[in-house]
Amino acid sequence: MYTLMNNLICWHDGEYKPLSEVHISPLDFGFIHSEATYDVLRIKNGKIMFMDLHLKRFANSCEYFHFDKLKNVQEISESLMSKNDIKDAFLWLTNWRGIPPSGSPRDITAPQHSLIYVKPYYGISSNGLKMCIDREHRRTPDVCHNQEYKNFSWIEFN
Secondary structure (H helix, E strand, C coil): CHHHHHCCEEEECCEEEEHHHCCCCCCCHHHHCCCEEEEEEEEECCEECCHHHHHHHHHHHHHHCCCCCCCCHHHHHHHHHHHHCCCCEEEEEEEEECCCCCCCCCCCCCCEEEEEEEEECCCCCCCCCCCCCCCCCCCCCCCCCCCCCCCCCCHHHC
């Protein structure tokens, strides 16, 4: 599986390249401070599901975390599906902050990085899925973390 993922073509900071060439430094704010946002879309039979809703949520998350919005997402996504010859996939949209020029953790001028990639969709195992939903207890109150916006630290799950 790892070999397959490494051979995928992605879109990173404005250019198409192998996913294996995308590297994130442990000094990137996206890594050490979870200064990042993302959204994941489902592609089924070559069709991107609910793209308008996901793009709206991703744009809102970008605004909330002060990232530039990605442009031409549909065009890039369709190109990635073609380049990778994938019809059933997850489409990942990601923005994160890199290393600030000064190296200081207090420096908020860290550059933005963007990544769009597709990876094969693997359905739920034949054993099925068991889920328990508690509608009476909120996971995290919105005053602690606004759950409307997605972040890699998955704060909304804590």
